[in-house]
Amino acid sequence: MTPEEIADFTARLAAETPATEASFGIFQYGGGPDESFIRANKQGLQLFAAEMLQAAARVDETLAHETKSIIPLGFAEQEWLDGEVFMQYIEPLAGRPEPEVAHTVSSTLFDKLMTYGLQAVFFILLIGLFVGTVNGLKTMASWIFG
Known part of the structure; x- marks a missing residue:
């Protein structure tokens, strides 16, 4: 999809999804990020997906920009958001990052x-x-x- 097609689709999706009925939240029930979950209804998932698709449409523009390196997310002013974990921005990558090499400790x-x-x-x-x-x-x- 082109950025224009994504923008058109997300605008329609956001317009058809009532924010007053939406609920979306990222929660952490334990001590680490491996113990996280999303609690949301259909409308909340749709609005969250629309925001992510809008960010996806801006990735190429952000990577091409010399000083701009993040895509801010507009979640701060959304009433349908709940939870313990809030994402403020996306830091896009040009490609897939190299896997981290496991450091082994050799015994002497x-x-x-x-x-x-x-x-x-x-x-x-x-x-x-x-x-x-x-x-x-x-x-x-x-x-x-x-």
Whole structure:
């Protein structure tokens, strides 16, 4: 669709959808963005979609502009919006972003020696606990702490 066709379609959609009956909100029920949801009726979804399509029609113009890098959204003055998360603008991208490379941490020789060393100390203490008596543990404590 051309930007003109999108503008015509969104104008018709917004005109045919009564804002007084619309309800749309983005909510977060937990601690992170992975616990978010949208609560909306049909009219709210249509008005939200119209706003997103209007932004889509402006992407090429925004990317071609030298100083303008965002597309502001007109949600602030909308009465049909509710929720905890409000989007103020869209930052368009020219293409698909490169996937982030997962940073792997390689373990060093020191890390491996520390792991095996701590396991050995734990194993020795465990053997002392099961095999030794109270006097045996006292003897081991005197060896360690002098």
